[in-house]
Amino acid sequence: MQSIHITTLRKILSSPELIDIRLWTRSSEIQFWHRCISLKYDFYKGTRRMKLLDSNEIRHFETCVYLR
Template identity: 35%
Template structure:
């Protein structure tokens, strides 16, 4: 059983369309927890992706390098 994901594997999981739970760092260094969300689109040039939170229907833009936890498992670069 894996205890952590490489960022490339985390990207594949998010892009697959399944519901995920994420923890990401914000620009100010605080932690943002996104529960029950799906990935919408990915911008390769900027390194960002849009995430939709299903409960609130809110769409957030996050940077891939700031993802440090996916479904309770650590993400490393």
């Protein structure tokens, strides 16, 4: 797996292009979201709303940064 900087992630998620995301849930499960687009970003909460175009679901996720 490849790591990217948080600013690069924000640029990718803010673009209007379709993206595929691989993410971890709180239960340590890995999910794959295919063909999704960012709808809204809440800077103060650190959450983002994404729409999955295949299923028309709207999902929320939190961007976490872990420092070593």
